[in-house]
Amino acid sequence: MMFEFEMRGMRVFHILTSVLTICCFFLITLPQSRCQTHDAVCNEQPYKCGTLSNISYPFWGQNRSRQCGFSDQFELTCHDDDTTTSIRIGSQNFTVKELNTSAETMRLVRKDLADDVCSPQFGDTYDVNSSTVFRYSSSVYNMTIFYNCSSSVDTPTGFGNLTCxxxxxxxxxxxxxxxxxxxxxxxxxxxHVRVPIDAPYDDKGGRQFLQQAFGSGFPVNYTLHTSLTSAGVPPSQIILLVFGAVLGGLMTCIVIYCCSCKCMSSTLKFWSSRKNDREIEAFLKNYGALAHQRYKFSEIKKMTNSFKDKLGEGGFGAVYKGELLSGCPVAVKILNASKGNGEDFINEVASISRTSHINVVTLLGFCCEGHKKALIYEFMHNGSLEKFIYNKGLEATPSLSWDNLWEIALGIARGLEYLHRGCNTRILHFDIKPHNILLDEDFCPKISDFGLAKLCSRKESIVSMPDARGTIGYVAPEVWNRNFGGVSHKSDVYSYGMMLLEMVGGRKNINAEANHTSEIYFPHWVYSRLEQGGDLRPDKVIATEENEIARRMTIVGLWCVQTFPRDRPTISRVIDMLEDNMNSLEMPPKPVLSSPTRSVPESTTSSLQFE
Known part of the structure; x- marks a missing residue:
């Protein structure tokens, strides 16, 4: 394996050498006529765009070709009304109010905010500092606007009031x-919306201050590395020179790397493995997980009869049926060795070792021997909920009655309520879906698979999360885009609601068989059938009392999948709604998200995958 690694390095070395040779040849033989043509085209008088005049390098657009500008980031769009000029920075368009190429400054305006500060459409302003060439001026301040606040709250000092x-x-x-x-x-x-302004708010002006601040915009500086261009070297040659220098540096590094990679790789692998093992052992002691039975991997192998009976597979590993020496059946999850440094193992043990609830699966023991890690759970005779929801053509799988489905929905909600409120430490699951709901012999549901779980204080309403997590189709909007709101226990409520709608509809919320023209966002489909009084399960005959259960579960599910977290109920309120009389439930607003993209396949793993 190490020999193959070294050979790959040598192949990369030869490829880079060839590329560098081609680039140098192109650079040396670049026709002078091309450079002269560039000068003839671009050395024109400054041009006009919208209300702006005296525009020159590095900007381009309108009748100025791309080769006359510094990069794509400096393209100006001159609109048909001849009064507006805009520029796109990152993911957002700004109106350019002023432009000074001598001082390398411009003043930008968010026209949507300037036109209507109460618009429900906009989100946070794109952070200009995230670009490579633009920076906010030192005079720019952050302003945060909070919409839809309770009318009873007092206005703190330093805040302005905004009535929409x-x-x-x-x-x-x-x-x-x-x-x-x-x-x-x-x-x-x-x-909440974050926007830059040119001056701080000082307790005066209210909405008038906002309109004036947004209308005047905010200053932005840009910086160009112009030493080569000022010396008369065209941008195309600058790119090749820089590219050649970078490739030369890479070649040197690869030569050194090829000579030492074998020794270095072995050393790093050894110490990295030892470091991870020490961290996991320290974690097990700190979290008191040693109270569970610890097994050797040889015992795990014997327990599962050499992994003979495979029950299923998720994103973090395969699950096998096993049996303890006492004869008690168990489910053994063998964690993938390729999954990082054992973070999934730590997440699962840290969260589930704190729980004890009828609707949360019980951890009976574990194994931790270097990269070999396993978790031993109580055995659930009826497997996962998904096979009872999507059982088309599976005659061996019995159908669940509507009373069964309602009891299962209620049990899952009670398990989530326990995780959110019943422990000293709040546990957010982040992967609620039918695959992770197991059913015992009495069809009592139990929440499983805590590999993506996050622990936080019960007082902590919003949690910090550096990356998105979950499974496509069940991930709350705010988990992958913070413009929708903060990540919190309401994110689990969204996943629960999507699962509830699947239980009612008897299908997955992402239909892999749907074509582009007939594809419908699943909650829209459910909402439309509910609104029109149609059957929620066209494939089944539903009695009157069963239809009431189905409608109640549907309404609760639609409340749970509201786009913004603030509009969703807590899981405690979900339990009340499931147990309430049908007449006491209000119809939720129609979901506003569009259909999921067809380029995203359904994830069958426990980790979020946008592929």
């Missing part, structure tokens, strides 16, 4: 995270 129709809003200096640390109750407001 019948709804109250507040705004203040500072980024969203900074403001929420000082005033945590603002999280109850419906929506």
């Amino acid at each position: 129709g019948d709804e109250k809003g507040l705004f203040s200096n500072g980024a969203q995270d900074e403001v929420l640390k000082r005033f945590a109750w603002l999280e109850r407001c419906g929506r």
Whole structure:
């Protein structure tokens, strides 16, 4: 294996050598006529775009070709009304109000905010500092606007009031995270928007201040590395020179690497493995997981009869049926050795070792021998819930009655309520789906697979999460895009709601068989059938009392999958709604998200995969 590794390095070395040779040849033989043509085209008088005039390098657009500008980032769009000029930075379009190429500054305006500060459509302003050439001026301040706040809250010092129709809003200096640390109750407001302004708010002006600030815009600086261009070297040659220098450096590094990779790789692998093992052992002691039975891997192998009976497979490993010496049947999950440094093992043990609830699967023991890791759970005779939902053509799988489905839905909700409120430490699951709901011999549901779980304080309403996690089709909008809101226990509520709709509809919420023209966002389909009084399970005859259960589960599910976390109920409220009389349930708003993209296949793993 190491020999193959070294050979790959040598192949890369030869490829880079060839590429560098071609680039150097192209650079040397670049026709002078091309350079002269570039100068003839671009050395023109400054041009006009919209209301802006005296525009020159590095900007381009309108009648100026791409070769006359510094990069794609400096393209200006001159609109047909001849009064507006816009530029796209990152993911957002800005109106260019002023432009000074001598000072390398421009003033940008978010026209949607300037036109209507109460618009429900916009989200956070794209962070200009995230680009490679643009930077906010030192005079720019962050402003955070909080919409849909309770009308009963007092306005703190340093905040301004904003009235949008019948709804109250507040705004203040500072980024969203900074403001929420000082005033945590603002999280109850419906929506937060961060925007840059040119001057701080000083308790005066209210909405008039916002309109004036957004209308005047904010200054942005840009910086160009112009030493070569000022010396008369065209941009095309600059790129080749830089590319050649980078390739030369890479070649040197690869030569050194090929000579030492074998020794270095072995050493790093050894110490990395030892470090991970020490960290996991320290974790097991700190979390008291040693109270569970610890097994050797040889015992795991014997317990599963050399992994003879495979029950299923998820993103973090395969599950096998086993039997303890006492004769008690168990489910043994063998974790994938390729999954990082054991983070999934730590997540699962840390979370589930804190639990004891009838609707949460019980951990009976574990194995940890280097990269060999296993978890031993109580055996669930009826397997996962998904086979009872999507059982088309599976005659061996019995259909569940509507009473069964309602009891299962209620049990899962009670298990989630326990995770969210019943432990000293709140546990967010982040992967609620039918595959991770196991059923015992009495069809009592139990939540399993805590590989993506996150522990947080019960007082912590919003959790910090560096990356998205979950399974396509069940992931709450805010998990992959913070513009929808903060990640919290409401994210589990969304996943639960999508699962509830699948239980009612008897199909997956992402239909792999749907073509582009007939594809429908699943909650829209459910909502339309409910609104029109159609059968929620066209493939089954539903009695009147069963139809009431189906409609109740559907309404609760639609409340749970509301786009914004603030509009979803807590899991405790979900339990109340499931147990309420049908007449006491209000119809939720229609879901507003569009259909999921067809380029994203359904994930069969426990980790989020946008492929």
